[in-house]
Each structure stands twice: as structure tokens, then as C-alpha cells.
Amino acid sequence: MRTNLDFSPLFRSSIGFDRMLNALEAASRTEMVDNWPSYDIVKTTEDDYRIAMDVAGFSPDELTITQEQNMLLVSGQKTNGEEVHYLHRGIASRSFQRRFELADHVKIVGAGLANGLLTVDLKREIPEEMKPREIEIKTNIALPKAESRQIEAEKAA
Structure with a gap:
């Protein structure tokens, strides 16, 4: 529940x-959970990722990949081809739209379609100013001398 x-x-x-x-x-x-098309998300290196999506039956011109800020949108729209009389239709060819929320600084490196799998390669590119940096520790540095002040003692009468 x-x-x-x-x-x-x-x-x-x-x-x-x-x-x-x-x-x-x-x-x-x-x-509503729509589990079509199926996909895998793989972490290939520390900062590289790959999404592999099963899009059998779709051609490259029927697929669209869009990145809007921190959202990756993959959609497929079948074009109306010739009318075919199917005896059995097991390969899904309906339109789809799949959204992936991306973390900050994740960019799309490229995409490819081979053997019915659409692959989208992503890379996390942290800006140089946000990366951890090591600070050099200097030795034998003369520190500025503090003035020594003496507080006067009260005089006994």
C-alpha cells in the first residue's frame, strides 16, 4: 500500500x-506504470552512463531524443506506412514517450540505433570550479607578531 x-x-x-x-x-x-519500451541503465565508468532501449521496428527518423534542462525525453512515433494485413502482431509499434530525470551536469554525449536497440550515452561533467581541489600547506612562514600589552596592576594605597 x-x-x-x-x-x-x-x-x-x-x-x-x-x-x-x-x-x-x-x-x-x-x-500509471507503462513498462514499454523496456530499457536498461548502465553505469559504464565513474562519470559515464548508458541507456539502452528496446525499440524494435522503429527507424531513426521515427525516434526523437530531446534534453530539456534536467530531463531526457525519448519518444517514438510510427509513420503511417503501407496497409498490411497481419495474421499475428507481436511486435509493438505504438507511439511512446519515456522520460528520464537527469542530475545536474549530466550531458548527452551521443545516441545510436543498432539491432533494434537505441543507446543513449551520458556523461557527468562537473565544472572545474566545483571539483574538489587540494590546498597547498606552506611551511616556515613567519607569522605576524602580536603586540604584547601589559595590563597595569592596581596600586595599593
């Missing part, structure tokens, strides 16, 4: 986490 969580208290008390909270809220919504 799935319960809907209320994230509104977190929105009121946090600043700068709205993308994460929106993603949690979207994930908690119950939506």
Missing part, C-alpha cells in the same frame, strides 16, 4: 533544496 507524503513542511523550512523536494514529490505520485 502506497501512502502520499506531504512535503510542504520541508518547502517552508528549507532553501535551495526545491529541485530535490520536487523530485521526491514527483516520485511519490502514483502514476
Whole structure:
């Protein structure tokens, strides 16, 4: 049993986490699950990913890959070809639209279609200013001398 969580208290008390909270809220919504076309997500290296999607029967001109900010949208639209009388139709050829939420700094490197598999290669490219950097520790540095102040003692009368 799935319960809907209320994230509104977190929105009121946090600043700068709205993308994460929106993603949690979207994930908690119950939506109709469409498992077609099937796909795999593979982490090939530390910063490289690949999505492989089963799109048998679709040609490259019937597929569209779009990246809008942090969203990858893969859609397929069959063109109306010649009328064929099928005795059995087991290969799905309906239109589809599959969305993938991308993390910050993930870019699409390329895409290819071979043997009925659409592959989309992605790479996380962290900007240089956001990468960890090592700070050099210097030795034998003369520190500025602090002035020594003497507090006068009270004189006894």
C-alpha cells in the first residue's frame, strides 16, 4: 500500500533544496506504470552512463531524443506506412514517450540505433570550479607578531 507524503513542511523550512523536494514529490505520485519500451541503465565508468532501449521496428527518423534542462525525453512515433494485413502482431509499434530525470551536469554525449536497440550515452561533467581541489600547506612562514600589552596592576594605597 502506497501512502502520499506531504512535503510542504520541508518547502517552508528549507532553501535551495526545491529541485530535490520536487523530485521526491514527483516520485511519490502514483502514476500509471507503462513498462514499454523496456530499457536498461548502465553505469559504464565513474562519470559515464548508458541507456539502452528496446525499440524494435522503429527507424531513426521515427525516434526523437530531446534534453530539456534536467530531463531526457525519448519518444517514438510510427509513420503511417503501407496497409498490411497481419495474421499475428507481436511486435509493438505504438507511439511512446519515456522520460528520464537527469542530475545536474549530466550531458548527452551521443545516441545510436543498432539491432533494434537505441543507446543513449551520458556523461557527468562537473565544472572545474566545483571539483574538489587540494590546498597547498606552506611551511616556515613567519607569522605576524602580536603586540604584547601589559595590563597595569592596581596600586595599593
